[in-house]
Amino acid sequence: MEWETVIGLEIHTQLATQSKIFSGAATAYGAEPNTQACAVDLGLPGVLPVLNQEAVRMAVIFGMAIEAHIAPYSVFARKNYFYPDLPKGYQISQMDLPIVGKGHLDIDVDGVSKRIGVTRAHLEEDAGKSLHENFHGLSGIDLNRAGTPLLEIVSEPDMRSAKEAVAYMRKLHELVRYLGICDGNMQEGSFRCDANVSVRPKGQVAFGTRAEIKNINSFKFVEKAINHEIERQIELIESGGKVVQETRLYDSVKDETRSMRSKEEANDYRYFPDPDLLPVIISDEFKAHIKAELPELPDAKKQRFKDSFKLDDESAGILTSSRQLADYFEAVLAASGSEPRLCANWITGELSAALNKAGLEITDSPIDAQRLAGLLVRISDNTISGKIGKQVFEALWQSTASADDIIAEQGLKQITDTGAIEAIIDKIIADNLGQVEQYRSGKDKVFGFFVGQVMKEMQGKANPAEVNKMLKEKLQG
Amino acid sequence: MHSKSITELAHSLRAGEVTSVELTQAFLNRIKQHQDLNAFITVTEEQALQQAQAADVRLANGTAELLTGIPIAQKDIFCTLGVKTSCGSKMLDNFIAPYNATVVEKLNNAGAVSLGKLNMDEFAMGSSNETSYYGAVKNPWDKTKVPGGSSGGSAAAVAARLAVCATGTDTGGSIRQPAALCGITGLKPTYGRVSRYGMIAYASSLDQGGPMTHSAEDAAIMLQAMAGFDAKDSTSVDVPVPDYSAGLNAPLTGLTIGLPKEFFGEGLDPAIAATLELAIAEYRKLGATVKDISMPNLKLAIPAYYVIAPAECSANLSRFDGVRYGYRCANPVDLTDLYTRSRGEGFGKEVKRRILMGTYALSAGYYDAYYIKAQKVRRLITQDFKNALAEVDVIMGPVTPSTAFGIGEKMANPIEMYLSDIYTIAINLAGVPALSIPVGYAADMPVGLQIIGNYFAEAQLLNIAHQYQQLTAHHQHTPHGFA
Structure with a gap:
């Protein structure tokens, strides 16, 4: 059977703001653990988030660059789950009313242009990091990254091959750096990708069951992970199995994906509007202002x-x-x-x-x-x-x-003095009468030899056009 | 000295009749003497005396404000730098706040002397102060009765003259209800008037800090220091703070008071209804006209509140996970064990009940039926207030359906406990300001009158309360044994 692949990507871009999305702490990468986490980032009792307007500006710039609908009214919501590096026990994100709505990005694969739909892009805060080394059986928590602004860009399931997915990802990577809203550093996690992959028999309209591959952090791995996943799903179906909806993790060392959690095990995130933050209102004036500034x-x-x-x-x-x-x-x-x-x-x-x-x-x-x-x-x-x-x-x-x-x-100035060139040409012709004979008997290839000899003699400084012209005249005799 | 108002004490301090240190020491002595009330969780004696000394310097060099040198106390929900901030919970019994709440900062800057941290229902969840990890607070008017809650420690301390005034917070009535049950004045400002930064969140869209005092005059002074826009709280509102004391003596002629029939129906203790009638008669004498009105959606306030507040609290309290601060269970075997036992052992029963209710209301498949529906109801209730306040200047009614009940009486029946906030909750849902003033007694226990105004009409509410207090002396009464 012939199979068709359907791919949608969720890309997390870290916005290049100076401070965090809801606090004044710095966002610089690589500082000593927990030195860039203030009371708000630590989720201390009583603290409150205050939205960084620069993150909003960057999200709107992005939305305009992909010709997306910019929501005049968008809302932050709490995504509830427990994890040690998530200090508040919820992540502030956007759910029902994201700041950027439908837009698109054109990609080029093998000379063919294709339009990929962007479903939405929303603002959210990043979590911290759990460190498992050197803690003698305990885990360490580094909250420097907690509260770093992210723009999560969700595509439509419009890609049909790993190649297209990579082209889309590269295009997006190029765009966010162009806009100056993300440094694009994939090693530092500034640009991360989750891929939703499914297969269906060619011609079938309904989508197959998809698996989500988490956290693929290079263009190379995206292609490999998706291709691997396509192969796994096709093999599974062809051998009578069924793809289950689940989250899978790509292991770049073993070049395979493995199950992380199934749909049944998935969290109920209990999203609801964050009462600590006001809705984000984007005026037409603000949009016009951003548009004028768009590179x-x-x-x-x-x-x-x-x-x-x-x-x-x-x-x-x-x-x-x-x-x-x-x-x-x-x-x-x-x-x-x-x-x-x-x-x-x-x-x-x-x-x-x-x-x-x-x-x-x-x-x-x-x-x-x-x-x-x-x-x-x-x-x-x-x-x-x-x-x-x-x-x-x-x-x-x-x-x-x-x-x-x-x-x-270095005395590299080109010699255009015809007298000097002529003297050299005469000398070369006199020294290589055999080759002159060959040339005159119709072996045109020997001409290159003479050019090379003249240039060598003149340390490459002779004007090549002049050399050619004079050589031709002299050789013809 | 301990029965004087802020203005009187400010005079005495300036006249050299007493120093702030002496005044502070006198109140510290009273706190010790009346420890059995259990109003304080933490007494910060050393810090209080240092603040008093600093206040005396300011009084001497002429930089003092009205509150400079006045001994107050903070509800233990406000973070206080270097001082235990427990929120009435075992979860935060070991938590020393590393920063000051904006309200604390403002009162410190005004020169107020903080005597300590006041008892409260755990995480402000309760109407009787009985859910506190630190035990019930006793009502100074009758020590077998509750002081109300959640700001029960604040109300008891002010009523018993253990502090000149105190901060409180009000999510569904937590300032007004204990103020009524303890016979003091309590004001819940408009949502957004007082910064919530550093005030440990229970239900973020409803929580509001405010003053708890003897009189409206004192409340005006205290609110003046507490109110104002705060860039650290996105929900605080950037409108100018008026001079709350300036209009206290404005005449009330022409004032229209609305009495919602829903406030005076079944469930209200007839003795309270009778006391309120007398109070309203005083307002007629002051030149106000009274109008019967209807607010048909008020009856939906309790069910809507008990979806919205628990939903918000279920997320707000997720940060108490035993990972970074607060209570951590002994010898956790893994992450799940750390979470479940830390939270299971650290939170009390009522807090767990509300977290569970809220988690349920937000769960997939229930969200629309509960949370979204409750938000719709909230809008209806808000509209009721807007309609009513377009028709009348202020709304008056009871604060509580009964006077203070017995300690232990309602703990077994949460629904009955929740109903004790039936007249206060709707105000939080709408976000309007309201205050409670003492207007008499029913069976020797204080009765409160609730006055509800339009958004940011705190000055008007204080004026209306002050005019009544010029004619009556209920707000000056001291419970037996505390004179």
């Missing part, structure tokens, strides 16, 4: 790069994959006045390779846009060749000097 979004930027700069789809895609990279490109373009494709090629080629090798982000690039532009100016005006350009690039990477200083210092 150019990745899709629009990519299209503009293609239209205005005549970049191909791939280059435009890479350059707009992060706001910082796109900004870098535009800065180089503006500073150098060079041909956009030249700028794009150097950034997606040499620079990206060097950054990857060094494990650096564009924002940490040792060569800033001004210095790279200085190099491209000299390539454009034929002061140096592209090949010499790579040598200059190396030097730029190692030092803080400008391209012009490096070219002058």
Whole structure:
């Protein structure tokens, strides 16, 4: 039988606010346990939550970026369950009236565009962490993370393969960083994913029973976990079994999912509106204000790069994959006045390779846009060749000097003096009469040999176009 | 000295007739002398004397406010820095609060001297002060009777002159009912008027702190210090705080008083009804007109309250889990054992009953039938008050269906206990302010009159109460043996 997979994702993005969603404590990652937890985060008797307006602003920015309905009236609710790292015995979340309603995100898989529906996005607080090592049979609780603002983004079950799921997740990851509302750091848990996966016979309308895979924290694992789960479900059904609705945990070491709890064991969270917090009212003025501040979004930027700069789809895609990279490109373009494709090629080629090798982000690039532009100016005006350009690039990477200083210092200026080139060409022809013979008898390939010899002799500084032209004339005799 | 009002004491302190230290010591002595009332859970003698010394300095250097140097006491529901804050529960018997509630902070800043922490029903759940882990409080008017609750310690302490005035909290009548049963003045302000920050939550949408005093005049002074917007409490309301004392002497001519027929029907002790009639007659003399009104949804208040309050409390009390602070059972074998025994052993019977009721009401399949329905009823009741207060200036009625009952009398029958708040609960559901003033006696026990006003009309309520207290002396009576 042919099977179809149905996938929906719930993505928890940690909002990049300075302080927590309901208290003034800092949200910075990696501090000593319990040093960033105030009375409110500890759930002391008598304390009350106060909503961080910055978290609201970020949620609205997100909603606008996915063209979603922004609820004029949304409500925080208490989700009740007991866990040692949940200080109040309930999590403040949103249930019936989330701040962001229906929206959508377009993904691209193998050149085909597909629209994925976003059901909703709601604000909530994160829990703390239980630590099980080094406590001699006891557990430690670290409440630094408790109260960190999260935006939980729930998709429609619109994805049909693990590949699509990953594309959606990447697109969302790109978007939240673009918007500056999440640092996207997956190792630190700033961007986490739960996947709802089910299979159904191709052509069947009704959904199959789904399993939820919890806490998958990398793009690679999402794909593996989903594919593994699809396989498990198909095998199970084909061998006469039945998928049960349950929560499963992905084990990246063993590359398998295993049951965490079944639907029957699931908590009744007893949601009800939190009486400590007022409803969140979003006015049209506020929305208009946010809209005006909204940065150019990745899709629009990519299209503009293609239209205005005549970049191909791939280059435009890479350059707009992060706001910082796109900004870098535009800065180089503006500073150098060079041909956009030249700028794009150097950034997606040499620079990206060097950054990857060094494990650096564009924002940490040792060569800033001004210095790279200085190099491209000299390539454009034929002061140096592209090949010499790579040598200059190396030097730029190692030092803080400008391209012009490096070219002058290392004497890399391209030679366009035809007399100097002619002398060298004459010498090479005289030294290689055998090859001249071959060329003249129709072996065109030998031409490359002569170009190489001339360039070698001139340490690559000769203008290649001039060399070609003169060589051709001389060789023809 | 101990029978004087705040204003009189403020005069004496300024005239040098007495120092705050002397006054404080006198009250500390009275507390010791009347320990059998069980009004205090914690007496902070050392801290009180230090505060009194500081107050004397302020009195001397001219920076004193009206409350500076006045010995008061805090209901043990308010967090007090460095002092045990038990909320009347074994669960918090070992809890030393690491911060001050906003109300405590404000009263401290005003220079009030805190004598200690007052007994109360466990987590403010009770109408007789009998659910306290620290034992029942006795009514100073008759020590075999309850003082009411949950602010029973506050009412008994003020009535017995163990403190000049006290803080209380009112979720369904917990200021007004004990004030009535102990013959003092108690004001529940508009929801949002007084900050709830640091006030241990019972039912967050209903809880409100307020003053418990001898007179309306004292209540105005105390409320002045307690009220105001607090950025730490999202439900506190940012409206200006008026001068509560300024209008106390305004004449009542032209005032329209509404008497809901639902307040005077079956279930009300005829002796109380008769006493209230006399009080209302006084208001007629003061120039008020009286109008019979109807508030048809009042009868739904108790069932709605006993869904909403327990639902909220079931979540509010989840933080008491034995993990971070408070009671923890001995030798837990695992997490479930830690939770179940800590909570099972740490909470009393009434608290557990309400947690269970609330958990049930919020459970899947019951939520719509109970919680949502109760919220609808709450809106109907609120509308009743809005309609009535569009027609009349204030509403008057009884505070309690009977005077103070015997200790132990109603503990076996929770429904009967719940009914003792039948006239006060609806006010919390609507969020309007109301106060209770002593207006006489039925079989030698105090009777309270309830005056209910519109949102943020505390000044008007105090004015109306004060005018009555200018004509009568019930609020100055001291129970036998406490003069």
